[in-house]
Amino acid sequence: MKEKIYRQLFALLAFASVLFLVGISITLFVEGLPVFMEVGVFDFLFGKLWYPTSDPPDFGILPLIMATVWVTGGALVIGIVLGVGSAIYIHEMAGRTQRAILKPTVEILAAIPSIVYGFFGMVLVAPFLQRLLDIPVGLCAFTGSLVLGIMTVPTICSISEDALSYVPHSFREASLAVGANRWQTLTQVVIPAAGSGISTAIILGMSRAVGETMTVLMVCGGAAMVPTSFFQPVRPMTAAIAAEMGEAVVGGLHFHALFAIGLILFFITLLFNVVAEMVSRRFRLKLGLAG
Numbered sequence: 001m002k003e004k005i006y007r008q009l010f011a012l013l014a015f016a017s018v019l020f021l022v023g024i025s026i027t028l029f030v031e032g033l034p035v036f037m038e039v040g041v042f043d044f045l046f047g048k049l050w051y052p053t054s055d056p057p058d059f060g061i062l063p064l065i066m067a068t069v070w071v072t073g074g075a076l077v078i079g080i081v082l083g084v085g086s087a088i089y090i091h092e093m094a095g096r097t098q099r100a101i102l103k104p105t106v107e108i109l110a111a112i113p114s115i116v117y118g119f120f121g122m123v124l125v126a127p128f129l130q131r132l133l134d135i136p137v138g139l140c141a142f143t144g145s146l147v148l149g150i151m152t153v154p155t156i157c158s159i160s161e162d163a164l165s166y167v168p169h170s171f172r173e174a175s176l177a178v179g180a181n182r183w184q185t186l187t188q189v190v191i192p193a194a195g196s197g198i199s200t201a202i203i204l205g206m207s208r209a210v211g212e213t214m215t216v217l218m219v220c221g222g223a224a225m226v227p228t229s230f231f232q233p234v235r236p237m238t239a240a241i242a243a244e245m246g247e248a249v250v251g252g253l254h255f256h257a258l259f260a261i262g263l264i265l266f267f268i269t270l271l272f273n274v275v276a277e278m279v280s281r282r283f284r285l286k287l288g289l290a291g
Helices: 002-039 041-046 062-093 096-109 114-133 141-166 169-177 182-193 195-211 214-219 237-244 253-286
Strands: none
Touching (some): 002 041, 041 062, 041 253, 062 096, 062 141, 062 182, 062 195, 062 237, 096 141, 114 141, 114 214, 141 195, 169 182, 182 195, 195 253, 214 237, 237 253
């Protein structure tokens, strides 16, 4: 009897998650689609002017999309170098004492609220970079990429380290048995065998960077213009939603435009997660871990 109750309870919780997802999707579609009918899909996605409060208003989100691409791309480079490099060192090179210190330290970074990263970037990183690089303003795409890259490190490092741990020890033994040294074994056997899992980590880290709001709102400068340099202020899509939703009239075109941006972000993050699941499944099949 208890087992039946537990099974039904967990089934209810699982379907509740699906219900929330469906509800979010319906809300985004209902509130976001009107702007496409009013402005047009092409003009909305590829328009270069975002002035929703002007008369007449301009609802071109290309500057917001390009800002998201620049900031996320820069963060991904930093996250891959630090995250994958940390995972390789922790799992393959660090001693037991170092591993016991480094792994929890990296994971603690994931528990820090994003607004704390934003304060750190705005108060310390931005002024430092402004003086160091002699740029007009420190709140720019480069600062956003740097802070976001640090935020993605725990995700990339943790999943990459798990992927490395899934590689059978026999792979290493076979490589060493044929005369390969430790570095050759790592670069030509272990990392390729864990490549799909590491790819999954990178994709999920990128998804985290795309969806981040408070950090980019605080450190990217907030200028809705198409960037031509990493050292220009920008406004990513998430920052635009957070900054303007409180000013938008409920039911107005500006309100629907912000929901449309959210709809686009929803599809982007959904795509990242689907790709990550496909890559992860391929990784499990490759190592014979799929049930």
